[in-house]
Amino acid sequence: MDERAYYVESQTTKVANLNCPFCRTTGEYELRWMVRKKKDRLPPGADERDRARFQKAQSYMVLMDDKAMCKNVRCRKRFDLSGIKTMAFL
Numbered sequence: 001m002d003e004r005a006y007y008v009e010s011q012t013t014k015v016a017n018l019n020c021p022f023c024r025t026t027g028e029y030e031l032r033w034m035v036r037k038k039k040d041r042l043p044p045g046a047d048e049r050d051r052a053r054f055q056k057a058q059s060y061m062v063l064m065d066d067k068a069m070c071k072n073v074r075c076r077k078r079f080d081l082s083g084i085k086t087m088a089f090l
Contacts, residue, residue, distance in 0.1 A: 001050045005043045006057045007036040011064070016084060018068060023075040031081070032064040037090070059090040 013030045020027070037059045042051060063086040067078045 001043065001046055001053075003053070003057075006039060006054055007059075008039060010035050010037075012061075018081065018084075020070040020072065020075060020077070021079050022077045023070060023072050025070065025072045025075070027071040029068045029071070031068070031084070034062045034064055035090075036060055036062070061088045061090065062086065 012033050012035050014033055015028050016031050017026060018029050019025070038057050042054045046054065063081070063084065065081065067080055069078050070076055
């Protein structure tokens with residue numbers, strides 16, 4: 001059974017304070033996250049191995065954006081997101 005059958009997926013945005021490495025300005029950026037919440041019941045048609053994997057599964061979030069664009073009008077360069085974890089357990 002596929003691991004995605006254990007979760008309900010949705011998208012959300014969260015605000016993070018980031019520094020542009022080029023112009024050194026600080027700004028609040030909205031980052032997109034994929035939220036995967038564990039279902040309350042095991043999907044039908046699961047065997048013992050699937051039950052064991054479902055027991056260990058946890059709800060978590062995965063960062064979808066890997067770059068952000070500077071909000072400074074003079075800069076507007078794209079920079080990599082650093083200092084932010086790409087996965088967080090709920």
